[in-house]
Amino acid sequence: MDWKGYTVIYVVLFAFATAQAVVEFAGLVDSAYWAAFALIMVLSVIKAVGVAAYYQHLRWEPRAVTYLVLGGTVAALALTGAAAYSIL
Amino acid sequence: MSQEHEHGLPPKSSVSRWFLTTNHKDIGVLYLITALFFLVFGGVLALLFRLELISSGADLLGSMGYNQAVSTHGLLMVFWFISPFAFGFANYIVPLQIGADDLAFPRLNALSYWLYLFSGILMGVSFFQGTTFAGGWTMYAPLNTPAYIPGEGLGATSVVLALIMFTAAVTLGSVNFLTTMYRMRAEGLRMRDIPIFSLSINLTVWMMLFAFAALLAALMILASDHILGTTYFQYSIDGTTMATDADNPGASLLWAHLFWFFGHPEVYIVFFPALGVMAECFQTFTGRRLVGRKWFIISMVLVALQSFVVWMHHMFLTGINLPIKTIFMATTIGISLPFDLMVFSLIYTMAKGRVRFTTPFLFSLGALILFIIGGITGVFLGAIVLDYQFRGTYWVVAHFHYVMVAGATALFGGLYYWYPKITGKMYNETLGKIQFGVYFLGFNLLYFPMFIAWETPRRVFVYPDGLQIWHSMATAGGFILGASFLIMFYNLFMSLWRGEDVGPNPWEYATSAEWAVSSPPPLENFPGVPSYATGKLEFLDDETVTERTERAPGAAAHGHAATDGGTATDGGAVTARAAATATAMEPAHETAGEEHASHASFWPFLVSLGGFIAFLGLSGVRTGSVFYLSLAAVGGVATFGSLVGMTREPFHAPEMAIAERWPFERVEKMKLGMWTFLASDIVLFGAFIGSYAFVRVAYGWTAWHHDLIPAEHVTMPGLINTYLLLTSSFLVVLAMVAAERESKRGTVAALVGTFALGVGFLINKGLEWQHLFHISTEAFPNGWGLSTNIASSTFYLTTGLHGAHVTIGLIICAYMTIRAWNGAYQGDDRAIEYFGLYWHFVDIVWLFLFPLFYIL
Numbered sequence: 001m002d003w004k005g006y007t008v009i010y011v012v013l014f015a016f017a018t019a020q021a022v023v024e025f026a027g028l029v030d031s032a033y034w035a036a037f038a039l040i041m042v043l044s045v046i047k048a049v050g051v052a053a054y055y056q057h058l059r060w061e062p063r064a065v066t067y068l069v070l071g072g073t074v075a076a077l078a079l080t081g082a083a084a085y086s087i088l
Numbered sequence: 089m090s091q092e093h094e095h096g097l098p099p100k101s102s103v104s105r106w107f108l109t110t111n112h113k114d115i116g117v118l119y120l121i122t123a124l125f126f127l128v129f130g131g132v133l134a135l136l137f138r139l140e141l142i143s144s145g146a147d148l149l150g151s152m153g154y155n156q157a158v159s160t161h162g163l164l165m166v167f168w169f170i171s172p173f174a175f176g177f178a179n180y181i182v183p184l185q186i187g188a189d190d191l192a193f194p195r196l197n198a199l200s201y202w203l204y205l206f207s208g209i210l211m212g213v214s215f216f217q218g219t220t221f222a223g224g225w226t227m228y229a230p231l232n233t234p235a236y237i238p239g240e241g242l243g244a245t246s247v248v249l250a251l252i253m254f255t256a257a258v259t260l261g262s263v264n265f266l267t268t269m270y271r272m273r274a275e276g277l278r279m280r281d282i283p284i285f286s287l288s289i290n291l292t293v294w295m296m297l298f299a300f301a302a303l304l305a306a307l308m309i310l311a312s313d314h315i316l317g318t319t320y321f322q323y324s325i326d327g328t329t330m331a332t333d334a335d336n337p338g339a340s341l342l343w344a345h346l347f348w349f350f351g352h353p354e355v356y357i358v359f360f361p362a363l364g365v366m367a368e369c370f371q372t373f374t375g376r377r378l379v380g381r382k383w384f385i386i387s388m389v390l391v392a393l394q395s396f397v398v399w400m401h402h403m404f405l406t407g408i409n410l411p412i413k414t415i416f417m418a419t420t421i422g423i424s425l426p427f428d429l430m431v432f433s434l435i436y437t438m439a440k441g442r443v444r445f446t447t448p449f450l451f452s453l454g455a456l457i458l459f460i461i462g463g464i465t466g467v468f469l470g471a472i473v474l475d476y477q478f479r480g481t482y483w484v485v486a487h488f489h490y491v492m493v494a495g496a497t498a499l500f501g502g503l504y505y506w507y508p509k510i511t512g513k514m515y516n517e518t519l520g521k522i523q524f525g526v527y528f529l530g531f532n533l534l535y536f537p538m539f540i541a542w543e544t545p546r547r548v549f550v551y552p553d554g555l556q557i558w559h560s561m562a563t564a565g566g567f568i569l570g571a572s573f574l575i576m577f578y579n580l581f582m583s584l585w586r587g588e589d590v591g592p593n594p595w596e597y598a599t600s601a602e603w604a605v606s607s608p609p610p611l612e613n614f615p616g617v618p619s620y621a622t623g624k625l626e627f628l629d630d631e632t633v634t635e636r637t638e639r640a641p642g643a644a645a646h647g648h649a650a651t652d653g654g655t656a657t658d659g660g661a662v663t664a665r666a667a668a669t670a671t672a673m674e675p676a677h678e679t680a681g682e683e684h685a686s687h688a689s690f691w692p693f694l695v696s697l698g699g700f701i702a703f704l705g706l707s708g709v710r711t712g713s714v715f716y717l718s719l720a721a722v723g724g725v726a727t728f729g730s731l732v733g734m735t736r737e738p739f740h741a742p743e744m745a746i747a748e749r750w751p752f753e754r755v756e757k758m759k760l761g762m763w764t765f766l767a768s769d770i771v772l773f774g775a776f777i778g779s780y781a782f783v784r785v786a787y788g789w790t791a792w793h794h795d796l797i798p799a800e801h802v803t804m805p806g807l808i809n810t811y812l813l814l815t816s817s818f819l820v821v822l823a824m825v826a827a828e829r830e831s832k833r834g835t836v837a838a839l840v841g842t843f844a845l846g847v848g849f850l851i852n853k854g855l856e857w858q859h860l861f862h863i864s865t866e867a868f869p870n871g872w873g874l875s876t877n878i879a880s881s882t883f884y885l886t887t888g889l890h891g892a893h894v895t896i897g898l899i900i901c902a903y904m905t906i907r908a909w910n911g912a913y914q915g916d917d918r919a920i921e922y923f924g925l926y927w928h929f930v931d932i933v934w935l936f937l938f939p940l941f942y943i944l
């Protein structure tokens with residue numbers, strides 16, 4: 001990927017970060033908390049995937065590297081999810 | 089390959105050799121000896137409290153003495169003895185079995201060892217800081233926090249820090265072993281074909297990589313509660329019930345979750361290497377290949393995966409809900425199934441082969457029998473209703489000693505099995521068998537009565553009168569078990585002189601590659617490059633290798649390097665690339681074809697020594713004592729200086745010319761090492777974020793923001809920092825592009841920009857924190873500091889950990905900027921790419937911290 005591609009990614013990341021703050025400034029967090037929560041987290045996930053796929057070049061690496069990363073992520077999510085569920 | 093034999097290392101008879109070595113076999117020996125030392129340490133403690141338990145009551149050690157002995161016995165055995173003992177073999181044997189000349193990162197390997205040793209010394213020192221940790225090896229909250237520890241509690245803090253140091257060693261080791269096993273297998277050696285011991289180690293390190301990251305999170309949080317005054321594991325109750333009136337209702341369950349998320353995989357981390365040894369010994373001494381080998385391997389993989397989803401069977405008596413208990417009962421019973429398969433496979437192998445009852449076989453068979461008893465009693469515990477009875481009793485104690493010490497039993501078998509390989513001498517077989525007899529008798533006399541006296545509460549020195557006879561038997565058994573080791577030490581020590589010399593293979597049917605070379609093997613392991621391409625082990629000479637790498641363009645594309653010490657291959661682009669790569673993060677004078685680079689390094693020792701001093705200092709800084717403060721400062725400077733020294737030291741460990749690398753063919757070793765490390769870092773941060781989510785859920789997710797966080801905590805500083813980090817990530821990518829295009833100015837400019845933005849990030853954060861520390865509002869008259877409440881604790885610690893990552897990144901960035909200024913990286917951007925992997929990861933973490941801590 002050349003610098004132009006990287007720049008496009010950068011602009012998108014910047015815009016999404018701004019969008020997250022806008023959700024808050026617009027008062028959505030107060031009026032519809034869980035909708036805002038979902039929206040903001042989805043934006044974060046998209047940003048993270050973007051950084052990993054393009055800036056960290058996971059797109060061009062063997063899939064095994066992605067699985068390695070997913071392994072860690074799934075472990076962390078399992079811990080968080082099951083632990084939180086256990087006290088609901 | 090055999091010109092320069094000793095790689096700049098002094099001979100083994102010289103003491104300095106052992107401080108300088110980075111060779112996997114030397115380090116393996118160091119691990120074995122050190123681990124045995126900790127076995128004796130932990131064992132003596134156990135004998136002490138077994139003496140105490142001859143009669144009910146704490147009349148010998150006193151109550152605090154008893155609690156300390158029990159707790160540190162557990163910690164020493166689980167952490168400092170059993171896994172390091174297994175990793176002594178792993179270090180020595182795995183490279184030999186897979187056809188590598190060393191681990192992928194020899195100096196990191198030495199660093200792992202020294203961190204391990206010094207962590208153990210720190211553990212020892214803790215005994216002299218008043219009292220050491222006395223809250224049980226599981227370190228349940230809140231008894232693990234200073235407020236609940238009698239006295240100053242500095243010894244307890246040292247134990248926590250020692251565990252952190254140990255965990256650092258384990259993480260480095262996991263990265264190292266994984267990289268080695270995926271990048272350095274002999275040609276033709278598929279993953280599924282590697283000898284079963286190495287395979288068991290492979291799965292062990294996978295579990296370690298993730299499980300120890302969770303433990304690290306737990307320990308860092310605990311250390312922060314001790315040293316910085318956060319309040320994750322503490323609570324006060326101003327009403328009537330914990331659930332509704334505590335200021336941090338998640339406190340003690342949080343520890344249990346974090347600890348057992350690590351702890352259950354840990355029990356398999358302990359057991360898997362033992363399983364590997366058992367399988368090797370069963371094969372060798374029955375003269376048969378493992379029956380159902382494929383299924384054995386599939387079972388191991390299944391267990392390794394499942395081990396991460398059974399942890400709550402340690403929490404059946406806590407306040408977690410019934411549905412989740414039921415799920416975890418099911419997964420627990422599920423995990424015993426693959427184990428059954430493995431047990432049957434071993435039994436059939438024995439039944440079908442012709443058994444020769446040597447000492448290693450006896451220990452392996454003994455281990456199997458003990459494991460079966462331990463496993464069956466474990467299934468009892470996995471049933472919720474039964475566990476309601478058994479929890480916290482000697483049933484549990486008996487169960488886990490039957491399984492854990494079964495593992496140790498197999499490892500002692502491994503010690504006999506590989507003793508001739510490591511020393512070149514044969515041990516005395518008769519004494520070996522006698523030891524086994526005494527050991528097996530002592531073991532069962534020690535632990536079996538505990539099943540009968542199961543009603544004894546564990547970790548308590550009083551028990552009902554009627555049970556005394558069983559406890560006396562157990563104590564007698566303990567001393568018999570201990571005595572059996574005297575026989576072993578005598579045997580192994582004397583055999584160093586009196587033992588018969590052995591050739592490459594003293595065991596008739598041993599087939600794995602370590603038996604194909606002399607005992608002990610030469611420094612570089614093999615007389616050529618090992619290859620299984622023809623179906624059996626061969627050693628290729630340099631010419632063949634050169635020819636092959638030149639002929640196969642594929643090999644060049646993969647960046648294969650010239651082998652170590654031999655005639656350099658064509659020296660062209662391939663070699664240069666590989667050489668630069670091998671040291672991308674430890675840049676120094678790497679020139680292609682630099683032969684016989686020294687493999688001696690004093691830095692790993694110094695880094696660890698510095699770390700030890702720093703941690704010892706940290707254990708006491710909360711007292712404000714000048715002594716501890718200066719230790720912390722001196723240690724910190726020493727660690728940092730040694731790390732810089734280590735980075736600048738020329739050290740050359742090129743990749744193998746020809747190797748089997750599925751599934752990471754195109755990921756050269758620095759990159760794979762970095763990714764593996766990042767995977768564990770994901771779990772570390774994941775566990776931090778998970779902890780935050782957990783205590784917030786426990787408190788009440790939405791009430792949290794309103795109750796605990798001041799209005800002054802606004803979004804803006806977080807947003808600005810998001811912009812700063814995103815931009816800096818972008819600049820790192822540009823630095824890479826510039827280096828690729830050989831624009832020195834561009835590279836330097838982009839790196840300087842990255843650095844500046846990172847510094848801006850930290851300054852902005854510092855200002856924000858200062859502001860929050862000193863607010864004075866109605867709700868928070870004394871500011872919003874680390875100890876104010878659980879929300880402030882999670883905020884400062886989680887973003888603080890992230891800030892520490894940024895700081896480390898900035899140090900590396902500064903170093904690279906200077907190198908770029910001096911002309912490095914032009915046309916070869918890989919070092920920048922690897923730094924970028926880390927930096928982008930830090931960026932990604934922030935992408936989640938920002939919304940979680942600033943918006944939601």
Ligand code: HEM
Nearest residue numbers: 355359401402424463466467469470479480484488491492
């Ligand atoms: C084979 C199937 C196994 C099952 C179903 C099983 C089940 C259990 C359960 C349910 C407990 C919790 C008991 C309680 O605290 O109330 C437990 C404790 C324990 N198990 Fe196992 N286990 C098995 C194998 C193993 C193995 C292989 C090891 C280690 C090599 C092991 C080591 C331990 C340890 C150390 C504890 C005690 C933890 C503590 O200090 O509280 N178990 N086991």
Ligand SMILES: [Cu+2]
Nearest residue numbers: 352399401402
């Ligand atoms: Cu368990």
